[in-house]
Amino acid sequence: MDLDVTTRPDGIAVVVPRGRLNMVSARNLKETLGELVSAGTTRIVVDMGETSFLDSSGLGALIGGLKAARQAGGDLRVARPTPAVVSVFELTNLDRVLRARDSVETAFDE
Numbered sequence: 001m002d003l004d005v006t007t008r009p010d011g012i013a014v015v016v017p018r019g020r021l022n023m024v025s026a027r028n029l030k031e032t033l034g035e036l037v038s039a040g041t042t043r044i045v046v047d048m049g050e051t052s053f054l055d056s057s058g059l060g061a062l063i064g065g066l067k068a069a070r071q072a073g074g075d076l077r078v079a080r081p082t083p084a085v086v087s088v089f090e091l092t093n094l095d096r097v098l099r100a101r102d103s104v105e106t107a108f109d110e
Helices: 023-038 056-071 083-091
Strands: 002-007 013-021 043-047 051-054 075-079
Touching: 002 023, 013 023, 013 056, 023 043, 023 056, 043 056, 051 056, 051 083, 056 075
Parallel strands: 013 043, 013 051, 043 075
Antiparallel strands: 002 013
16 A cells, blocks of 8 residues: 655645555555654644555554544544445545545635
8 A cells, every 4th residue: 555645835734645545554544644643733633545454453544544633633534435335435434534535635624
């Protein structure tokens, strides 16, 4: 899995996991999210438009990032999830916690 990280001019970090977000790759995502929060970036959008698969380890990484961001006074939002990701969110009822946003650009507009 590839992981791209950019920071927008408004200070919001955009993290794009590409490929399978599973036990092997979830550690990298969790570390990346933790490093962003530790560095002071507490508003994070995870763009899941190119995530083809998500398992419980990937969910754990997202929840860990959400918890870290919120404890630091920010938030983590998920944007553009693929149907496979939406299905996992719905099956685990995490769609109530990680409400999907339609676009990266408007993820923090609500």
